[in-house]
Amino acid sequence: MKYIRLGDLLVKSGAITQAQLEEALALQSGTGERLGAVLQKHGFITEKQLIDTLMSQLGVEFIDLNTFSIPPELAQVLPKNIAKKYMVVPVRVTRSDIHIAMADPLNFVAVEEVRAVTRRRVTPLIAASAAVERAVQNLYSNQGAMQAIEEMQRDLIGSPFSGAVSSGAQSVAVDEEESDAAPAIRLVNSIIDRACTEGASDIHMEPGEENMTIRMRIDGALRPIIPVPRELQSPVISRMKIMARLDIAQKNLPQDGRALVTVRQESLDLRISTLPTIHGEKVVVRLLRRSPQLSTLEGIGLEGENLKRFCHLVDTTREGMILMVGPTGSGKTSTLYAMIGRLQSDEVNLVSLEDPVEYHMDGVCQVQINEKTGLTFASVLRSVLRQDPDIIAVGEIRDGETAEIAMRAAMTGHTVLSTVHTNGAAASIDRLLDIGVEPYLIAGALKGIISQRLVRCVCPHCRRPYAPSGEEQAALGLPPGDYTFYRGEGCGECFGTGYRGRTGAFEILEVTPAVRRAIHARSAQALEQAMQDAAFQPLLACCRTLVLRGVTSADEVQRVVGGV
Numbered sequence: 001m002k003y004i005r006l007g008d009l010l011v012k013s014g015a016i017t018q019a020q021l022e023e024a025l026a027l028q029s030g031t032g033e034r035l036g037a038v039l040q041k042h043g044f045i046t047e048k049q050l051i052d053t054l055m056s057q058l059g060v061e062f063i064d065l066n067t068f069s070i071p072p073e074l075a076q077v078l079p080k081n082i083a084k085k086y087m088v089v090p091v092r093v094t095r096s097d098i099h100i101a102m103a104d105p106l107n108f109v110a111v112e113e114v115r116a117v118t119r120r121r122v123t124p125l126i127a128a129s130a131a132v133e134r135a136v137q138n139l140y141s142n143q144g145a146m147q148a149i150e151e152m153q154r155d156l157i158g159s160p161f162s163g164a165v166s167s168g169a170q171s172v173a174v175d176e177e178e179s180d181a182a183p184a185i186r187l188v189n190s191i192i193d194r195a196c197t198e199g200a201s202d203i204h205m206e207p208g209e210e211n212m213t214i215r216m217r218i219d220g221a222l223r224p225i226i227p228v229p230r231e232l233q234s235p236v237i238s239r240m241k242i243m244a245r246l247d248i249a250q251k252n253l254p255q256d257g258r259a260l261v262t263v264r265q266e267s268l269d270l271r272i273s274t275l276p277t278i279h280g281e282k283v284v285v286r287l288l289r290r291s292p293q294l295s296t297l298e299g300i301g302l303e304g305e306n307l308k309r310f311c312h313l314v315d316t317t318r319e320g321m322i323l324m325v326g327p328t329g330s331g332k333t334s335t336l337y338a339m340i341g342r343l344q345s346d347e348v349n350l351v352s353l354e355d356p357v358e359y360h361m362d363g364v365c366q367v368q369i370n371e372k373t374g375l376t377f378a379s380v381l382r383s384v385l386r387q388d389p390d391i392i393a394v395g396e397i398r399d400g401e402t403a404e405i406a407m408r409a410a411m412t413g414h415t416v417l418s419t420v421h422t423n424g425a426a427a428s429i430d431r432l433l434d435i436g437v438e439p440y441l442i443a444g445a446l447k448g449i450i451s452q453r454l455v456r457c458v459c460p461h462c463r464r465p466y467a468p469s470g471e472e473q474a475a476l477g478l479p480p481g482d483y484t485f486y487r488g489e490g491c492g493e494c495f496g497t498g499y500r501g502r503t504g505a506f507e508i509l510e511v512t513p514a515v516r517r518a519i520h521a522r523s524a525q526a527l528e529q530a531m532q533d534a535a536f537q538p539l540l541a542c543c544r545t546l547v548l549r550g551v552t553s554a555d556e557v558q559r560v561v562g563g564v
Contacts, residue, residue: 006035006106010045015053020044036104037129047103047128048461054126060105063091065131066496070139080140082117086110088124089135097121103129128461128491137197184235187228188243192270194225195287196263202287205240207233207280219456219502220329233280240283244272251281258356271356288358297342300334301504306542309508313448314342320447321410323397324419325428331454331504332419333358336393339417340364343391351384352393353377369395377402385409394418400436407437410445424539425449425509426527429519443520449509451539454502455552455560458486459494463550472554476544486550499556505546507539 007021016024016039028038039045054060074090077098083089088110092099098120102110105124115122127135191214195203200216205228212228228236238248244257251274259270271286302310313322322339324332337359344350344363352361355369355377365387367380377394378401384392385405397403397420410416422428428449432442468485488498509515512534518526543557 006104009057009106010039010050010053013053013057015049016044034104034107051126051128054105058105060124060126063101063125063127064491065089065091065101065127065135066491070135072139075139077118078114079117082113083136083140086113087129087132087136088114089132089139091125093118093120095120097123099123099125101125101127101132101135103127103132134197137194184232184239187232187236188239191225192261192268192285192287193263195285196266196268200287203283203285205237205283205285207277207282209279212236212280219497219499220454221456237274237281237283240272240285241274243270246272246274252276269358288356297338300331300338302506304545305537306506306508309510310450310506313450313508313510314339317415317447319410319413319415321407321416321418321445322447323428323449324417325422325425325449325451326419326453327421327423329454330452331502332452333395335450335452335504336395336417336419337361340391340393343415348390349388350391350393351387351389352395353380353384354393354395378405381405381409385414389414391415391417396420397432397435403432403435403437404441407441407445410447411441416445423451425451425507425536426524426531429527433522439520439522443511443516446511446516446519448511451507451509453505453539453543453560455505455543455546455556456497456499457501457503457551458553458556459488459491459498459500461500462489462491462494462498463487464489465550468554475558476547476554477540478544483548484550485547485554487553487555498553503546503551505539505542505557505561507537507542509536510534 007016007025010016011018011021020039024035024038024042024044027042028035031038033041036050040047040050051062055062068091070089070091074093077093078088078090078100086102086107086109088100088102090098091101098114098118100111100114100122102124103126104110105126111122111124191203195216198216198218200218202217204213204215204217204222206213206215207230209230211230212233214225214228215222216225217223241248241255241257243259243261244255245259246255246257253276255274257272259272261268261270266289269288271288273284273286275282275284297307297310324335324339326332340350340352340361344361346363349365350363351365351367353367353369355371357366357368360366367375367384369375369377369380377396377398381392381394381402382405392406392409392414394402394406394416395418397406397418406416406418420428420431422431428451429442433439463486465484465486468483470480472485473480473483488494488500490496490498494500509531511519512530514530514533515527518530539561540557543552543561546552547554547557
């Protein structure tokens with residue numbers, strides 16, 4: 001392939017104009033970015049347009065890495081450092097040729113480097129950049145994991161306790177573990193690195209009869225990643241427990257700990273929990289970014305009327321309680337932190353009580369709850385009230401005592417933010433009544449309730465319209481008619497799922513005098529009428545809007561919201 005400049009090729013094909021090329025070159029100057037990335041970043045061209053142009057103008061073959069299975073042994077042909085440096089991945093190899101997938105087949109420096117290293121004739125193929133990045137990560141992460149597994153298995157052969165791995169390895173002392181330390185560490189590191197690349201929130205290490213399955217929660221759904229042979233289960237779990245400073249000899253009781261790690265210059269706080277099962281200890285690791293860029297309100301999905309209601313509620317509440325409600329994993333913590341970020345200033349004393357402290361925030365006094373030592377939400381809340389607070393964030397209301405103290409604080413001049421695990425705004429009031437809070441306290445303290453869920457977004461790259469069935473329309477509360485819904489077909493950008501990223505769906509109830517009277521009277525009928533009079537928009541209405549706009553799918557709404 002003779003040398004040709006990408007910009008000239010795109011102008012010649014009519015994909016961009018000369019003026020757009022010159023503007024993109026000016027934007028590229030001094031950044032070190034490749035021209036194709038700059039053109040996409042600033043909206044001059046989409047990746048699909050770029051791929052189509054290169055295919056038609058150069059005759060370069062396209063490869064869908066999402067559906068193509070790369071043999072693991074190809075990781076031995078092209079070194080990992082070259083693959084990651086140039087974002088290229090080998091897909092086919094013969095004695096004299098190598099086919100590599102890359103987002104920019106005009107990157108001749110990368111092609112020459114691959115040719116020099118492999119000593120083979122190079123044929124570049126074009127693929128989506130996200131698919132290439134994922135393929136590189138998967139190929140070489142799996143390579144590292146498989147190499148570590150092979151080394152651990154070799155070490156166990158001939159080991160004096162190789163025939164009793166189940167009992168011996170779990171109680172191995174530090175000096176006895178040295179023969180397994182390096183491969184076990186590499187295997188655990190590769191799993192954590194893979195989780196970071198995938199954007200996973202949790203890692204599950206689940207022991208079974210034949211092997212231990214590693215699964216990761218990505219966009220709210222668990223996905224299997226790699227199996228680990230059963231005989232290697234104990235060294236891996238021991239490594240995780242050592243990282244969290246847990247007792248590796250104690251395997252009959254649950255344990256909890258934490259570890260701080262750095263993955264590619266990013267600090268991570270790992271919350272590690274063990275649970276004894278019939279096949280050994282199960283380990284779940286929650287990954288928390290230590291210094292994240294806290295989401296903006298728009299970034300967590302608040303927009304339109306819900307954004308106005310949210311901002312009005314937060315900005316006008318000088319005393320009283322704002323509750324965020326929803327099931328586990330519905331994004332309440334992110335919304336709570338976004339709210340804290342909005343209220344935080346040099347003029348207020350803001351104290352948060354958390355279990356655990358997930359993100360570290362400057363200017364906020366954050367208290368880690370530890371019920372084992374008596375540092376409960378209720379006991380700390382009493383002490384905080386003597387610390388001259390203006391705003392108190394209570395991570396979760398779990399019992400009547402905490403709820404009552406928080407409500408009384410809200411009625412005596414403090415702004416209180418908290419969360420409750422319930423399905424909706426109205427259900428949260430029933431929950432507070434059920435745990436023993438008096439109706440007059442709830443009515444007097446509550447200023448607003450925000451209920452939310454997280455729904456996956458339809459992938460914009462493979463999104464396709466379709467006419468929904470009558471059942472789908474009815475499930476969303478739509479009258480019969482002609483509507484256009486959207487679903488993802490699965491592509492390299494979304495890794496075949498049809499979804500990419502998540503957004504929030506909300507319902508916001510501002511406590512009006514009528515709502516307050518209904519709570520005080522414990523009248524469900526009066527509460528329902530008062531909510532209607534307050535122009536309350538239920539969660540399903542927000543989801544319906546998201547479906548009609550093509551943000552999410554009807555199937556996803558049914559999966560997450562169900563019959564709410």
